[in-house]
Amino acid sequence: MRRALLLLLIIFSVLNSSAQEVSIDGRLKPLLDNFFELCDSYGIEYHEKLFALKKIAIVEDLKTSPDGSVLGMVQRDEAGNIHTIAINWIAMLDTEILKVVAFHEFGHYFLDYSEHVCNDCDIIMARVNSSYFKISNDWENQLEILFKQSPTYKKNQSIITATTF
Numbered sequence: 072m073r074r075a076l077l078l079l080l081i082i083f084s085v086l087n088s089s090a091q092e093v094s095i096d097g098r099l100k101p102l103l104d105n106f107f108e109l110c111d112s113y114g115i116e117y118h119e120k121l122f123a124l125k126k127i128a129i130v131e132d133l134k135t136s137p138d139g140s141v142l143g144m145v146q147r148d149e150a151g152n153i154h155t156i157a158i159n160w161i162a163m164l165d166t167e168i169l170k171v172v173a174f175h176e177f178g179h180y181f182l183d184y185s186e187h188v189c190n191d192c193d194i195i196m197a198r199v200n201s202s203y204f205k206i207s208n209d210w211e212n213q214l215e216i217l218f219k220q221s222p223t224y225k226k227n228q229s230i231i232t233a234t235t236f
């Protein structure tokens with residue numbers, strides 16, 4: 072009996088360590104699902120990247136102040152690999168802001184935007200956004216820009232071109 076229990080424990084710990092678990096905050100899950108649907112429609116693969124992450128989380132420790140808050144960021148390990156996508160809880164105060172901030176951070180990671188496209192130009196991948204509402208009112212067009220202008224999409228297109236001609 073004791074041996075059986077021990078074996079069970081060993082099997083359990085082996086299973087546990089091999090299962091790659093990504094912790095995803097339930098409040099971000101619908102946005103992430105929506106983002107992945109778009110990845111599918113643009114032919115962008117995301118599974119491998121998703122499983123390389125530890126967390127997609129709403130956090131309370133990003134800078135929050137009246138003169139400017141960090142609403143979201145990607146966090147890296149010492150080797151420079153992104154392990155966490157963090158969204159400031161304050162972004163949750165408005166569903167439209169949360170949507171733009173989440174898609175911005177997803178864009179950094181899943182679409183390989185290593186840089187911002189501009190400082191403040193009412194585009195999802197701008198460095199700062201003084202008007203989230205302009206973006207949100209122009210959402211479908213914004214999504215098209217986000218995906219079609221992304222480094223990942225452009226890279227895929229150039230591979231397709233190269234194999235076609």
Ligand SMILES: [Zn+2]
Nearest residue numbers: 175179187198
């Ligand atoms: Zn950014």
